[in-house]
Amino acid sequence: MSSSTDLFAEPDTLPAQRFRARLARTLIADGEGFATRDAPRLPLTLEGVPGDRHAGHARPADSRVPWYPRGTPIRNARQLTLVAPDELDAIARRLGVPEVRPEWIGANLVVEGVGRLTWLPPGTRLHFPGGAALAVEGENAPCxxxxxxxxxxxxxxxxxxxxxVKAAAGLRGLVAWVERAGEIAAGTDVELRVPTQRLWRR
Incomplete structure (x- = not known):
């Protein structure tokens, strides 16, 4: 592995990985606001979770994408939100509160067994029993x-x-979009496929 900044040197590379985790909870935001509630199973279409406030092929640009005028229709890469119990526990400790629950902050999926879930790179795929698959867009910045x-x-x-906002930095979880439609259920395994990672430098 090279750490050289020479233009012709090999970039720092981490090989692709596959491993299994557990989908502990599935939730939907189908009421007022963005809070979610438990749903034992979630159907996934290419627009996301039907009835969820974040479903759709497109979404209006907001403060997260300031390079577009506010309200401009853009591709919706934020169809689902993923969090990890250990990261929520860490946020709670930083805040000095007993807990931070996934439904309070609009999470759709609670994934157990992935160290540093929020740090998974864009392009990671989650494959569920039955064939449904999600593609990770990136970190869900706290707001x-x-x-x-x-x-x-x-x-x-x-x-x-x-x-x-400060306590949840690097711990808030991920946003993802549906790559293959299907149905997912709480309590099932999920296979994660992390792509090869290369440290890009200019």
Whole structure:
């Protein structure tokens, strides 16, 4: 493995990996706001989870993509949100609250058995029994909306909406889009396929 910045040197490379994890919970945001509720099974179409507030082939540009005018229709690569229990526990410890629950912050999938879930690279695929598959778009950057939801669930702790943004950095989970339609269910295994990673430098 080379760490040289020479233009013609081989880039730092990590080989592709495959491993299994567990889909602990499946949730849907089909009410007011972005909070989710448990659903034992979720149908997946190429637009996402039918009835979920984040479903659709396109979505309006927002503050996460400031290079487009606000409201511009763009491809929806944020159809589902994935979180990990150990990362939510770490956020709670940083905030000094008893817990941070997936449904408070709009998570669709709770995945167990993946160390540093949030750090999985874009392009990682999740393959579920029956054939459904998701493609990871990237890290879900924490925002004040999720922080406000945590604050509402933990009254009496001042400043949680702002504190959440810092406490959840690198721990907030991932966003993904449906690559192959199907149905997924809580309590089943999932195969993760992490692509070869090369450290790009200019």
């Amino acid at each position: 004040r909306h999720a922080g406000a939801a945590v604050a509402r669930a933990c009254p009496g702790v001042a400043g949680l909406d702002l504190a959440f």
